[in-house]
Amino acid sequence: MIAMVPFSALxxxxxxxxxxxxxxPWMGWLTALLLVTGFIWGLFFAPPDYQMGESARIxxxxxxSAWLSMFAYAVLAGASLMSLIWRHNLAxxxxxxxxxxGAAFTFLGLVTGALWGQPMWGTFWEWDAxxxxxxxxxxxxxxxxxLWETIEDQQKAARAAAILAIVGSINAVIVKFSVDWWNTLHxxxxxxxxxxPAMHWSFWVPLLICALGYTMLFLTxxxxxxxxxxxxxxxxxxxxxxxxx
Amino acid sequence: xxxxxxRKGLRSLILRDVKGAARQGTGGLQAVIFFAVVITLVPxxxxxxxxxxxxxxxxxxxxxxxxxxxxxxxRLFQVDFEDGTFDLLTLSxxxxxxxxxxxxxxxxxxxxxxxxxxxxxxxxxxxxxxxxLGMVLVTLVIGTPALTFIGAIGAAxxxxxxxGGLLIALLIMPLYVPVxxxxxxxxxxxxxxxxxxxxxxxxxxxxxxxxxxxxFGLAIGPLAAAAGLRLNLS
Numbered sequence: 240m241i242a243m244v245p246f247s248a249l250x251x252x253x254x255x256x257x258x259x260x261x262x263x264p265w266m267g268w269l270t271a272l273l274l275v276t277g278f279i280w281g282l283f284f285a286p287p288d289y290q291m292g293e294s295a296r297i298x299x300x301x302x303x304s305a306w307l308s309m310f311a312y313a314v315l316a317g318a319s320l321m322s323l324i325w326r327h328n329l330a331x332x333x334x335x336x337x338x339x340x341g342a343a344f345t346f347l348g349l350v351t352g353a354l355w356g357q358p359m360w361g362t363f364w365e366w367d368a369x370x371x372x373x374x375x376x377x378x379x380x381x382x383x384x385x386l387w388e389t390i391e392d393q394q395k396a397a398r399a400a401a402i403l404a405i406v407g408s409i410n411a412v413i414v415k416f417s418v419d420w421w422n423t424l425h426x427x428x429x430x431x432x433x434x435x436p437a438m439h440w441s442f443w444v445p446l447l448i449c450a451l452g453y454t455m456l457f458l459t460x461x462x463x464x465x466x467x468x469x470x471x472x473x474x475x476x477x478x479x480x481x482x483x484x
Numbered sequence: 485x486x487x488x489x490x491r492k493g494l495r496s497l498i499l500r501d502v503k504g505a506a507r508q509g510t511g512g513l514q515a516v517i518f519f520a521v522v523i524t525l526v527p528x529x530x531x532x533x534x535x536x537x538x539x540x541x542x543x544x545x546x547x548x549x550x551x552x553x554x555x556x557x558x559r560l561f562q563v564d565f566e567d568g569t570f571d572l573l574t575l576s577x578x579x580x581x582x583x584x585x586x587x588x589x590x591x592x593x594x595x596x597x598x599x600x601x602x603x604x605x606x607x608x609x610x611x612x613x614x615x616x617l618g619m620v621l622v623t624l625v626i627g628t629p630a631l632t633f634i635g636a637i638g639a640a641x642x643x644x645x646x647x648g649g650l651l652i653a654l655l656i657m658p659l660y661v662p663v664x665x666x667x668x669x670x671x672x673x674x675x676x677x678x679x680x681x682x683x684x685x686x687x688x689x690x691x692x693x694x695x696x697x698x699x700f701g702l703a704i705g706p707l708a709a710a711a712g713l714r715l716n717l718s
Contacts, residue, residue, distance in 0.1 A: 382655040398715045417662035
């Protein structure tokens with residue numbers, strides 16, 4: 240019976256390790272292909288925007304970052320929900336691994352947005368609804384990471400972080416709504432960027448390729464980080480065994 | 485467990501905490517002093533221009549109040565957790581969610597209520613006009629339960645962490661954003677309405693959303709906080 244417990248706990252990470260081992264090279268190459276194609280198309284071949292000129296090209300870096308910042312949180316919250324319901328070890332690792340990636344994409348989105356804002360709005364930072372809620376999302380990510388870092392017992396940390404992630408996902412929606420509300424009160428003529436007239440295909444096709452490339456990059460890095468977590472757990476278990484022996 | 489004994493348990497838990505706070509005395513008072521000090525710093529930072537202070541007073545009061553209440557959150561469960569009271573409480577037939585609810589209510593009575601009571605004095609320091617002050621008090625009554633209930637989640641998750649005060653602030657501050665937005669929004673729109681000669685409107689959307697946040701906190705706060713406590717008690 241005692242031998243059964245670690246075996247069943249290991250079974251799924253084990254399967255994950257062999258699966259991800261086979262998948263990772265393919266995912267890496269696909270990421271590189273999509274990103275190179277998307278960036279070259281977007282930066283050199285897509286026509287300059289009729290209003291924003293050449294600087295609109297930062298869109299191909301900025302918009303996918305912003306999307307991925309939210310996609311990463313969806314992955315994080317989904318994994319946390321799975322972890323709370325099924326107590327699945329791998330789900331905890333997925334959530335833990337997704338957080339720094341999501342925070343990085345959010346940060347990239349904020350920085351590229353600021354760099355885009357300077358030529359467009361004449362200021363690096365505008366308390367527009369979108370950057371504001373992105374900033375709050377960034378802090379939610381940082382709090383989540385800090386909670387993982389602080390609690391030493393990994394099992395406890397996983398469950399506490401999962402509860403925080405679920406509460407945060409409900410609250411992220413409220414934050415988004417309230418910031419939009421707040422923003423319309425403060426600046427009625429908010430600058431609209433991409434929700435202007437329907438985008439021409441010469442923009443959205445490379446944008447879509449970039450977004451797919453970013454998504455693949457996220458998934459690849461997520462797998463790499465999850466593998467690291469699995470190995471870290473194995474090392475911990477081996478050390479415990481050594482101490483016990 | 486019958487309805488009556490649950491209510492009795494809730495009441496005796498609240499009474500115990502309120503009495504304890506009254507006998508100890510200084511706990512809630514420290515947050516009040518902190519609140520007053522932060523408000524006192526405002527004119528030093530921004531200059532003693534009375535018009536400016538009046539204009540920003542509702543926002544400053546709310547920001548200072550959020551900071552002060554963050555300071556008190558680590559005491560919400562910590563003391564009872566460390567001296568083993570929670571282990572005993574979980575043995576009682578009262579569900580942990582109800583115990584958490586009692587803790588939140590007594591925490592509001594002993595920590596948020598004193599902040600609320602000194603607000604008029606601090607408002608005078610910021611030269612706030614009387615109608616706006618009244619509205620600030622209304623938003624405080626309606627909005628501070630949301631701070632307590634949402635804060636309880638952070639307090640429960642970090643209860644096993646030594647000196648978790650800063651961590652709670654980090655976890656909870658982003659979740660407080662909507663409360664501040666709607667509370668200050670309610671005061672500002674009330675100011676506008678009074679300037680237009682319409683008087684106070686209690687069905688004003690900001691105020692309704694603020695009330696919704698408190699009710700929402702009441703619904704999920706005890707649940708999530710109990711789940712957080714449970715993992716730290718096991």
